[in-house]
Amino acid sequence: xxxxxxxxxxxxxxxxxxxxxxxxxxxxxxxxxxxxxxxxxxxxxxxxxxxxxxxxxxxxxxxxxxxxxxxxxxxxxxxxxxxxxxxxxxxxxxxxxxxxxxxxxxxxxxxxxxxxxxxxxxxxxxxxxxxxxxxxxxxxxxxxxxxxxxxxxxxxxxxxxxxxxxxxxxxxxxxxxxxxxxxxxxxxxxxxxxxxxxxxxxxxxxxxxxxxxxxxxxxxxxxxxxxxxxxxxxxxxxxxxxxxxxxxxxxxxxxxxxxxxxxxxxxxxxxxxxxxxxxxxxxxxxxxxxxxxxxxxxxxxxxxxxxxxxxxxxxxxxxxxxxxxxxxxxxxxxxxxxxxxxxxxxxxxxxxxxxxxxxxxxxxx
Numbered sequence: 001x002x003x004x005x006x007x008x009x010x011x012x013x014x015x016x017x018x019x020x021x022x023x024x025x026x027x028x029x030x031x032x033x034x035x036x037x038x039x040x041x042x043x044x045x046x047x048x049x050x051x052x053x054x055x056x057x058x059x060x061x062x063x064x065x066x067x068x069x070x071x072x073x074x075x076x077x078x079x080x081x082x083x084x085x086x087x088x089x090x091x092x093x094x095x096x097x098x099x100x101x102x103x104x105x106x107x108x109x110x111x112x113x114x115x116x117x118x119x120x121x122x123x124x125x126x127x128x129x130x131x132x133x134x135x136x137x138x139x140x141x142x143x144x145x146x147x148x149x150x151x152x153x154x155x156x157x158x159x160x161x162x163x164x165x166x167x168x169x170x171x172x173x174x175x176x177x178x179x180x181x182x183x184x185x186x187x188x189x190x191x192x193x194x195x196x197x198x199x200x201x202x203x204x205x206x207x208x209x210x211x212x213x214x215x216x217x218x219x220x221x222x223x224x225x226x227x228x229x230x231x232x233x234x235x236x237x238x239x240x241x242x243x244x245x246x247x248x249x250x251x252x253x254x255x256x257x258x259x260x261x262x263x264x265x266x267x268x269x270x271x272x273x274x275x276x277x278x279x280x281x282x283x284x285x286x287x288x289x290x291x292x293x294x295x296x297x298x299x300x301x302x303x304x305x306x307x308x309x310x311x312x313x314x315x316x317x318x319x320x321x322x323x324x325x326x327x328x329x330x331x332x333x334x335x336x337x338x339x340x341x342x343x344x345x346x347x348x349x350x351x352x353x354x355x356x357x358x359x360x361x362x363x364x365x
Contacts, residue, residue: 058244062224071219089210105218114182149321158311
């Protein structure tokens with residue numbers, strides 16, 4: 001029996017083949033859904049935490065402990081999901097989970113210390129630096145390269161967000177070290193999410209379910225001590241009013257969606273895309289702060305937000321353009337060129353000793 005050969009695309013079939021390889025509409029909808037969930041939940045949790053932690057609200061100034069509670073609820077949701085058979089659990093080595101949890105907790109602690117020791121302006125600059133840092137780390141760790149269009153879009157986004165968020169810039173030695181640790185650990189964490197999902201073929205929620213319990217235990221044990229160092233307040237002396245409890249529960253619920261959507265986005269896209277398009281959250285937070293909390297909205301803020309949005313649009317176009325070019329290159333490499341098909345047809349016309357198939361002049365048995 002003759003081995004079956006994969007059929008070659010006919011002349012003019014490149015567009016059809018390309019359309020078959022393009023993501024189905026359902027995948028595009030789920031991508032948009034993941035981004036939407038992340039933006040809405042992230043902005044929502046910032047608004048809830050602002051009310052919970054501000055002096056004019058409930059003055060719950062225990063950010064690290066609150067993060068531990070976030071992961072505790074997330075871990076509980078993961079356990080229930082696994083027990084109900086909604087999600088499955090795949091093996092990931094314990095040392096990988098421990099290493100990732102250490103990096104993630106270092107990111108959380110570093111960000112809190114950076115915000116405490118530095119001015120708001122320098123804190124915003126350190127967050128903006130994560131985009132180029134992620135790019136460099138992906139290049140060093142995975143050999144990933146970026147087109148000029150993508151680099152230009154990243155610069156526009158950084159400038160736009162910088163214009164609308166950076167105010168006073170003051171830095172000290174301790175604050176600078178904490179900011180560097182926070183940026184490096186956060187960038188490494190976001191790259192590792194995608195790497196672990198691909199390496200062990202685990203879904204985003206599966207990976208989150210495995211790391212959340214480890215982060216819960218470590219943050220709930222160390223969190224009160226870190227918070228005491230940050231603000232000089234003891235958790236057990238805080239008065240848990242019904243309003244504070246309601247906002248803590250709301251914050252934890254939003255954190256589940258925020259954590260899940262973060263893993264979904266980085267698993268589907270890349271750490272760089274997550275950072276760039278994630279700055280849409282900054283624009284939303286500034287806008288909602290102006291609408292709900294009477295924050296000042298200046299021409300500088302508006303100009304920066306518009307510039308950031310333009311940069312995000314350019315980035316999205318550049319990434320999609322890279323995908324199309326890569327797809328066309330793969331099709332050209334794997335398919336016969338039009339010249340090869342023409343020469344094959346010309347040769348077939350000169351040899352009519354055997355009956356042939358219409359497509360590409362193949363001999364019939």
